[in-house]
Amino acid sequence: MRREIRITGFGGQGVILSGVIVGKAASIYDNKNATMSQAYGPEARGSACSTQILVDDKEILYPYIRKSDVLVAMSQEGFSKFVGELKADGVLIYDEDMVNPGEVKKGIKVYPIKAQRMAETDLGRKIVTNIVMLGFFTAVTQAVPKEAMVEAIKTSVPKGTIDLNLKAFDLGYDAFE
Amino acid sequence: MKADPIGVRTGTLYLDGDRATAEGAIAAGCRFFAGYPITPSTECAELISERFPEVGGIFIQMEDEIASITAIIGAAWGGARTMTVTSGPGISLMMENIGLAIMLETPCVVANVQRGGPSTGLPTMVGQADVMQARWGSHGDYEIIAYSPQSPQEAFDFTIKAFNMAERYRTPVIVLLDECVGHMVEKVVIPPADTIEIEPRRLTDAAKDEYLPFAYGDDLVPDMAIAGMGYRFHVTGLTHDERGYPEMSVRCQEWLVPRLVAKIRQNADDIIEFDEENTDDADVVVVSYGISARVSRMAIDLAREKGIKVGFLRLRAIWPFPEKRVAELAKKIKSYVVVEINLGQIYYEVQRCAAGRCETLLSPHAGGGVHDPEDIFKVIEKGAKVK
Amino acid sequence: MSPKGVPEAVIAAVSSEEHPIAPFLRMDRMPHIWCSTCGIGTAVKALVAAFEKLETDLDKVSIVSGIGCTGRVAGYVRLDSFHTTHGRPIPFATGLKLANSELTVIVFSGDGDLSAIGGNHFIHAARRNMDLKVICVNNFIYGMTGGQAAPTTPLTAVTSTTPYGNAEPPFNLCHLAAACGANYVARWTALHVRRLTKAFAEILVKPGFCFVEVITPCSTLYARKNRLGTGLDIMKYYHDNTVIEHGAEPADTDIVFGGPIICGKFVDRDRPTWLEYQDQHLGEVLGDKYYRGKVLQGAGER
Ligand SMILES: Cc1ncc(C[n+]2csc(CCOP(=O)(O)OP(=O)(O)O)c2C)c(N)n1
Numbered sequence: 134m135r136r137e138i139r140i141t142g143f144g145g146q147g148v149i150l151s152g153v154i155v156g157k158a159a160s161i162y163d164n165k166n167a168t169m170s171q172a173y174g175p176e177a178r179g180s181a182c183s184t185q186i187l188v189d190d191k192e193i194l195y196p197y198i199r200k201s202d203v204l205v206a207m208s209q210e211g212f213s214k215f216v217g218e219l220k221a222d223g224v225l226i227y228d229e230d231m232v233n234p235g236e237v238k239k240g241i242k243v244y245p246i247k248a249q250r251m252a253e254t255d256l257g258r259k260i261v262t263n264i265v266m267l268g269f270f271t272a273v274t275q276a277v278p279k280e281a282m283v284e285a286i287k288t289s290v291p292k293g294t295i296d297l298n299l300k301a302f303d304l305g306y307d308a309f310e
Numbered sequence: 311m312k313a314d315p316i317g318v319r320t321g322t323l324y325l326d327g328d329r330a331t332a333e334g335a336i337a338a339g340c341r342f343f344a345g346y347p348i349t350p351s352t353e354c355a356e357l358i359s360e361r362f363p364e365v366g367g368i369f370i371q372m373e374d375e376i377a378s379i380t381a382i383i384g385a386a387w388g389g390a391r392t393m394t395v396t397s398g399p400g401i402s403l404m405m406e407n408i409g410l411a412i413m414l415e416t417p418c419v420v421a422n423v424q425r426g427g428p429s430t431g432l433p434t435m436v437g438q439a440d441v442m443q444a445r446w447g448s449h450g451d452y453e454i455i456a457y458s459p460q461s462p463q464e465a466f467d468f469t470i471k472a473f474n475m476a477e478r479y480r481t482p483v484i485v486l487l488d489e490c491v492g493h494m495v496e497k498v499v500i501p502p503a504d505t506i507e508i509e510p511r512r513l514t515d516a517a518k519d520e521y522l523p524f525a526y527g528d529d530l531v532p533d534m535a536i537a538g539m540g541y542r543f544h545v546t547g548l549t550h551d552e553r554g555y556p557e558m559s560v561r562c563q564e565w566l567v568p569r570l571v572a573k574i575r576q577n578a579d580d581i582i583e584f585d586e587e588n589t590d591d592a593d594v595v596v597v598s599y600g601i602s603a604r605v606s607r608m609a610i611d612l613a614r615e616k617g618i619k620v621g622f623l624r625l626r627a628i629w630p631f632p633e634k635r636v637a638e639l640a641k642k643i644k645s646y647v648v649v650e651i652n653l654g655q656i657y658y659e660v661q662r663c664a665a666g667r668c669e670t671l672l673s674p675h676a677g678g679g680v681h682d683p684e685d686i687f688k689v690i691e692k693g694a695k696v697k
Numbered sequence: 698m699s700p701k702g703v704p705e706a707v708i709a710a711v712s713s714e715e716h717p718i719a720p721f722l723r724m725d726r727m728p729h730i731w732c733s734t735c736g737i738g739t740a741v742k743a744l745v746a747a748f749e750k751l752e753t754d755l756d757k758v759s760i761v762s763g764i765g766c767t768g769r770v771a772g773y774v775r776l777d778s779f780h781t782t783h784g785r786p787i788p789f790a791t792g793l794k795l796a797n798s799e800l801t802v803i804v805f806s807g808d809g810d811l812s813a814i815g816g817n818h819f820i821h822a823a824r825r826n827m828d829l830k831v832i833c834v835n836n837f838i839y840g841m842t843g844g845q846a847a848p849t850t851p852l853t854a855v856t857s858t859t860p861y862g863n864a865e866p867p868f869n870l871c872h873l874a875a876a877c878g879a880n881y882v883a884r885w886t887a888l889h890v891r892r893l894t895k896a897f898a899e900i901l902v903k904p905g906f907c908f909v910e911v912i913t914p915c916s917t918l919y920a921r922k923n924r925l926g927t928g929l930d931i932m933k934y935y936h937d938n939t940v941i942e943h944g945a946e947p948a949d950t951d952i953v954f955g956g957p958i959i960c961g962k963f964v965d966r967d968r969p970t971w972l973e974y975q976d977q978h979l980g981e982v983l984g985d986k987y988y989r990g991k992v993l994q995g996a997g998e999r
Pocket residue numbers: 764765766767768783806807808809810811834836838839840841842847
């Protein structure tokens with residue numbers, strides 16, 4: 134089954150790295166096919182930043198999102214830009230402190246989290262907000278197995294920060310009960 | 311000869327097409343790179359600049375693309391395997407000296423990550439409209455070799471092929487990516503170095519006073535000397551004789567240029583590469599390449615679900631063009647449908663080879679995105695209705 | 698019948714005697730295309746004399762030219778020689794040199810080739826202090842294409858595209874090279890064969906971007922269009938109007954139509970070359986991981 138995932142936020146939040154981790158987890162550690170691409174150009178200038186990850190058991194033929202299954206939003210601007218592409222029964226994950234979703238269409242499953250605040254207060258490092266988000270995303274969607282995500286994090290983050298990032302991941306993962 | 315393990319990052323990586331091209335080049339032994347930044351090709355140059363110091367390569371960012379292509383030609387004559395990478399405006403600037411590489415029979419690789427044109431066009435968005443430029447862009451008569459990868463994995467694989475063919479035929483080879491493949495990140499498996507076959511340079515072993523730089527044998531490819539070997543040879547972009555000396559005459563032009571063309575045409579079967587699927591009973595055959603080939607497959611699946619007999623011809627190498635096969639298939643099908651992100655380039659090539667034996671239809675796209683599979687499907691449907 | 702009544706036997710004797718520079722030339726390509734009294738040949742002669750003086754290992758010398766009358770030099774000297782495209786000998790030579798740093802790489806080309814179409818490459822190679830020996834024959838005009846204006850054409854000089862006299866200020870190539878960072882900058886005329894030879898001998902062993910401008914007569918085009926007389930008249934002009942001023946401030950060496958020509962060695966300094974700087978910097982930053990560093994060290998130990 135093909136799943137289309139969009140992660141969005143602003144520059145410096147590690148949006149692209151998040152996309153790489155999800156794509157790598159699915160394709161290298163879960164043996165699926167997964168492509169990741171990021172928005173380039175005028176679209177990527179300024180504050181908005183986004184990445185799309187496509188996961189499929191079969192070869193990925195169409196390289197872009199058409200209707201996303203999952204939107205992970207870490208900024209208001211990104212949310213506004215991409216909420217429209219969510220499927221009628223899609224999953225919306227967002228950081229409550231950063232995004233006010235207002236009225237969301239019925240049918241969309243909504244999962245708020247205070248990822249940035251958790252990263253700051255529990256780990257003292259705002260920089261791992263994106264990984265907290267990924268933990269939460271993994272628990273909510275089960276789009277990629279937890280073990281695969283852990284492996285992908287280990288091989289994608291800077292060497293000295295693996296433990297911190299894994300803690301962040303668990304923090305997010307456990308936030309979903 | 312096998313690849314030097316120092317340059318081969320064996321393992322399973324998650325890479326975009328640009329970086330996979332860089333890894334392919336380094337695995338193939340590329341040790342000199344000159345380039346000028348341009349979206350969407352820059353990631354390739356960036357990775358090379360990072361990796362080269364550890365493998366003994368020399369990376370130089372030149373002042374423009376003309377300098378870049380000329381520097382890699384010079385470096386090839388200094389003995390290096392060389393590459394440059396560019397896009398849109400940059401490839402236009404390189405054209406004169408791609409002709410120099412053709413004329414001096416210089417092995418080198420040029421990667422063009424196609425974006426939307428003309429002019430500055432769509433720097434960050436996909437196009438496939440440089441296909442004919444790759445074939446004909448420099449002045450004069452020549453043949454070119456060009457590959458079109460549809461994935462980062464193929465960007466890696468085809469770049470190695472490009473280096474090998476460049477050496478085998480002593481000619482510039484183009485890796486014609488598109489922005490979508492260039493920027494798409496996907497799994498890339500890099501095999502162990504001892505499984506990667508590398509074509510050595512065809513260095514001459516002639517006696518010093520007997521060497522003729524442009525004397526050739528049955529395969530029409532002369533053996534090469536490089537600077538510093540003691541041959542004290544001369545090469546020129548002017549029409550030249552066996553000795554490499556300029557001779558501007560009809561006779562010499564007839565001696566030289568037809569061979570430059572023939573060394574590719576005569577060996578075309580060794581170079582041409584395509585995938586063929588379900589053409590046996592097909593009424594319609596879709597022809598496509600690069601990212602468009604992937605999208606086409608969705609339309610083909612759709613059509614097959616609807617009972618249309620569709621086959622697929624996917625070009626791995628675009629140039630030389632598989633003329634014979636396209637002509638053969640034309641005899642037994644109703645139509646070709648060509649899918650490309652331009653307003654008709656390979657379309658005309660297919661039409662030429664079909665030569666009226668079947669219809670040739672185009673599913674065009676002006677650039678900036680990929681086709682909607684539905685749109686391709688509609689053209690396939692039309693193609694199936696041809697009497 | 699022999700010219701001017703010279704006995705056949707004398708001609709035979711003279712022509713069977715090999716010219717002293719013949720071993721350096723591709724004699725199978727003679728006669729060359731240059732006009733008589735053209736200054737390009739003189740510059741070639743001086744280069745060959747420098748090779749002789751230094752007993753250079755010519756197997757390790759490459760010469761790269763662009764397009765133009767001067768561009769033909771690569772075709773006549775018996776070295777690994779590359780006749781490239783108009784304006785591009787410098788980037789070609791850059792690649793050649795960096796691919797095999799053992800080579801001495803000479804760029805021999807015209808003023809139009811190096812400073813008009815190739816001007817961008819020229820300033821950047823000087824900025825990088827690329828280890829190239831750049832010899833520029835400056836005849837103030839485009840010879841090959843029939844005498845059009847060049848970026849070096851002095852104000853008021855007549856060319857086929859400035860029929861009423863040139864109204865564009867020219868480049869002072871020595872000033873340009875010096876300002877961009879060249880290690881060595883000198884100017885001589887085709888009259889100064891000994892000094893030119895000395896300059897060539899100096900640059901052949903000096904690392905970095907070395908630039909020698911050779912002011913030469915183009916008797917066929919520049920001289921004719923500007924009524925400067927014969928090749929001999931121009932040599933006489935050089936003789937009477939050259940001011941030798943070693944160490945002159947390059948900015949003060951502009952060439953003015955009909956004015957004096959300041960010659961000499963203007964710059965001789967030792968900035969690190971492009972490759973030296975790379976090796977030093979990357980070696981420092983990457984340490985053992987710097988492959989060329991390991992290779993260079995290995996070579997040193999042997
Ligand atoms: C791209 C390109 N543009 C124009 C030409 C035509 N062209 C050949 S030589 C030349 C000028 C040569 O002048 P210069 O470099 O001063 O050399 P000279 O002939 O005076 O020695 C020109 C414009 C060319 N060969 N290539």
